[in-house]
Amino acid sequence: MTQPVLFYFFSLVAVVSALLVVTARNPISSALALVVCFFGLAADYVLLDAHFVAVIQVLVYAGAIMVLFIFVIMLLNLREPGGPILDLSRRALLGVAAAGLLGVGLIVGLEHVTGGTMPQVPGDFGTIAQVGAAIFQPDSRWLLPFEVVSVLLTVAVIGAVVLAKREI
Amino acid sequence: METVGLFPVLAVSAALFAIGVAGVLTRRNALIVFMSVELMLNAVNLSFVAFARENLAVDGHVFTVFVMAVAAAEAAVGLALVILLFRNRVTVDLDDLDLLKG
Numbered sequence: 258m259t260q261p262v263l264f265y266f267f268s269l270v271a272v273v274s275a276l277l278v279v280t281a282r283n284p285i286s287s288a289l290a291l292v293v294c295f296f297g298l299a300a301d302y303v304l305l306d307a308h309f310v311a312v313i314q315v316l317v318y319a320g321a322i323m324v325l326f327i328f329v330i331m332l333l334n335l336r337e338p339g340g341p342i343l344d345l346s347r348r349a350l351l352g353v354a355a356a357g358l359l360g361v362g363l364i365v366g367l368e369h370v371t372g373g374t375m376p377q378v379p380g381d382f383g384t385i386a387q388v389g390a391a392i393f394q395p396d397s398r399w400l401l402p403f404e405v406v407s408v409l410l411t412v413a414v415i416g417a418v419v420l421a422k423r424e425i
Numbered sequence: 426m427e428t429v430g431l432f433p434v435l436a437v438s439a440a441l442f443a444i445g446v447a448g449v450l451t452r453r454n455a456l457i458v459f460m461s462v463e464l465m466l467n468a469v470n471l472s473f474v475a476f477a478r479e480n481l482a483v484d485g486h487v488f489t490v491f492v493m494a495v496a497a498a499e500a501a502v503g504l505a506l507v508i509l510l511f512r513n514r515v516t517v518d519l520d521d522l523d524l525l526k527g
Binding site: 355 | 427429430433434436437441443444445446448450451452454456459460461464470471475477479481486487504506508511517
């Protein structure tokens with residue numbers, strides 16, 4: 258009984274803070290609203306029995322990535338732009354209309370999704386042990402992608418250093 | 426224990442994705458555009474987790490971890506680009522970057 262209520266509550270938190278991310282004028286407010294949104298999503302992951310993903314969401318997204326964002330925002334020390342809060346330019350109206358159309362289309366397209374509740378989970382579903390076994394067991398499909406991701410992260414770190422350094 | 430259905434989760438995911446699209450299309454600050462992209466990636470992650478829960482297949486969780494790794498790589502390179510941009514043009518306003526416009 259309590260689980261759907263909790264899910265709706267945390268989803269509401271996530272959606273409202275996502276709206277704040279897009280509408281805030283100051284990038285710092287945007288970043289802090291995004292952190293709230295990530296925490297709401299992490300709670301949703303817990304309610305969907307994805308415990309490992311929830312922990313990674315808080316550690317990697319709300320922790321590492323957002324610290325990087327806030328660090329760069331403070332490094333650049335941007336001034337708040339002037340102008341009206343409610344931007345009624347043609348592009349803003351068109352953008353909101355296009356995004357609204359996309360959202361409504363996506364939700365309407367979901368009407369064929371089967372209703373009812375989800376099946377009962379086995380006790381160890383979504384734990385670190387099970388996700389780790391899914392990646393690393395000998396006949397796993399995800400072993401090569403996992404190693405490729407580590408190469409991708411190395412390339413990204415080297416690329417970031419090369420881009421941001423003045424003289425190599 | 427009673428659980429939430431698949432439809433509400435996917436509806437929340439669609440809403441978050443649409444908000445991210447609105448941010449990318451309407452904002453001019455490069456940093457906020459980046460954050461909107463992260464929002465869209467998170468919306469996709471939520472649908473991955475929802476379908477993993479529905480089908481009791483843990484592969485959705487594995488793929489979510491991959492998406493997060495790609496998002497981290499994207500954030501590192503993207504923010505380095507923003508810093509480089511700010512150093513050369515002293516702006517992060519995407520409207521000021523029209524060098525490729527004919």
